[in-house]
Amino acid sequence: MKLYDYKAGPNPRRVRIFLAEKGVDVPLVEVDILKREQKAPEFLAKNPIGSIPVLELDDGTCISESVAICRYFEEMYPDPPLFGQTPLEKAMIEMWLRRVELNFMVPVGMVWIHGHPLTARLVKQIPEAANQNRARVHLGYKLLNTQLATNTFIAGDDYTVVDAILLASLDFANGLVGVPYDEGLAHLKRWHDAVSARPSAQA
Ligand SMILES: N[C@@H](CCC(=O)N[C@@H](CS)C(=O)NCC(=O)O)C(=O)O
Incomplete structure (x- = not known):
């Protein structure tokens, strides 16, 4: 599993903060937005919107949208619960x-x-x-x-x-x-x- 990240961007930081609260460590791959790497054909195959963050699972499945990625980690690592319980x-x-x-x-x-x-x-x-x-x-x-x-x-x-x-x-x-x-x-x-x-x- 790897998380396509961009250090200076607010949306990838959402996921990094969430993962830190969960205590989950995920390898990060930096994508340089200023060089438009997110619009390269290989990256558009992972996320057709061409934006960061993207979580790539070991089988190649890609999840984009910061909240969707957080939700995936919530299901995988329920403690501490960050999406509510009741x-x-x-x-x-x-x-x-x-x-x-x-x-x-x-x-x-x-x-x-x-x-x-x-x-x-x-x-x-x-x-x-x-x-x-x-x-x-x-x-x-x-x-x-x-x-x-x-x-x-x-x-x-x-x-x-x-x-x-x-x-x-x-x-x-x-x-x-x-x-x-x-x-x-x-x-x-x-x-x-x-x-x-x-x-x-x-x-
Ligand atoms: N709704 C998306 C927004 C993603 C987004 O806009 N990411 C920015 C970085 S903070 C991006 O990739 N911008 C470059 C672009 O859209 O080409 C999410 O929550 O993940």
Whole structure:
């Protein structure tokens, strides 16, 4: 088994954080996105979307999509449970995974694509799309801050896959994309400091 990885990318980092929380070690193969290695025919045979991360099993089966890869490891290594145990926990985790993806990571991605100099050579940028999505990112931060006012972690009292996914996405938004949250969002800051202090955050 091997995990096709890209050190600087937020989506492969989601999986690395998740694996660190599980205590599972998987050999990594670096794919250089800047050299467009993810669009080479051999790589497109593994993932036709041409994106990282991809988990390749020993029989050659390939799983892409960071959350799908995490789910595979959850089934293979159930302890500690990071996708919930009861029907309610599982539903809440699924709900927050979708909220983080759709209400936060999608607008972050739009700011990245339409508003960052590094992506300017890849697409015809629409500055208004970047501006509109900057506002959506800040709405996402507020949604998260409100949830964290009454919950230790995003989906409740326990650390789950949602925290791993959000940490990688939020660090990307705060760092390279340049859409940091307002530190007045005290609950979000408390959560960010706490999950960043876990050893898995180094992954
Ligand atoms: N929804 C996918 C997103 C994967 C993705 O966009 N990965 C980025 C790296 S962080 C990538 O490969 N970008 C290069 C490209 O799309 O060509 C996931 O969760 O795995």
